[in-house]
Amino acid sequence: MEIRAFTEGDRAELRGLFARAGEGSPTASLWGDPESEASIYLDPYMDLEPESLFVAVVDGGLVGYLTGCVDSSEFPGEDELLERAIREHRLFLRRGPARFFARSMLDMAVGTLRRQPRAGELRDPRWPAHLHINVAPEARGTGAAQGLMKHWLQRLDALESPGCYLQTLVENTRAVRFFERMGFTEYGEAAAVPGLRYQGKRVHQRTMVRTRRA
Template identity: 30%
Template sequence: MPAVLRPYHPSDQPGLYRVCLATGDAGRDATPLYRDPDLLGHVYAGPYPVADPGLTWVVTDDAGRVAGYVVATADTRAFDDWLEQHWWPVLRARYARRADPGDGTRDHVLVDLLHDRSRADVPAGFPAHLHIDLLPHLQGQGWGRRLVATLSDALRARGVPGLHLGVAAQNTGAVAFYERIGMRVHESFDWGYRMVLPLA
């Protein structure tokens, strides 16, 4: 069957987490970096379709497997509040803080992150934010552009004026893609860039 872009269904959650891990090292496979393969998904993918399933889409490949997705929230500040009430408490109870084992794995970094989450710095006029990931065999075929366009149309229908995202500086392919679809760098940090896309 051909690749298909469609709305998220709860049965897609394992595929969402798998793609998140397979692209979680600045676009490269992060599997060697995590002993718990679900941690990245818990932080960067899982909460979005639970908080607002209307803003998550997946791309399935010719084998019917989830091979890409976009997850988003229309209101980052409200999403942060939801996370504090409904998402982080369960994960904080499940994942106790741990020391760096010294073996190059990063589980302890993500566990610290979910225990110490601070409110996001939201740029004025860009309240929505997204995460998008595609496995290599679907990259360069227009699926990323279609995912962002689909999300953008849904956000415009809600009256959202703009969206933002963070991208690691070393993920040069992603930065170039975002620039091609009209995003611009709003702010630079040690870790990378915050980019924005006006929707009005």
């Protein structure tokens, strides 16, 4: 297995990997349209911060990737990217996505009435960096995720970044255990993710942080 930096020649294959890498996980797809989801969680990283994107390669093919951002305050926020995707891909006019967003709005309204914690990005100067990581089903347990994470953390150390955060799901216990092994700890309350269901049940966002060691 090789872990290396993203190159422009990886773009098309990486888009294909994005569509299948989360297979079997609670976040395999949010509203059933990989193209619009990639415009939020993949394309901006290839376009705006490719030097923070790493890929795992086996036999010449991509099996995993990590997208990172060193300073989240300098990167488009998820809400901004989501609004753009909804507009450009006309998601409210398509049955599957429209159903997801209608459920999201209902979930948010109920959560507000019940004063429940709200899912969302972390904006804290102690942990300015963030990441997303995905590994194809056939590469899970092979060290791909660990290799990707080590390359990312080495980059942050070289830049003397004070810390990094990520967001996963409480229900994805395998991911939570992996991030704990990589030095991340839970931060704040878990919050139900609006609109998202897994096996018919609601799922909950878990924020985790890692502070740079002196």
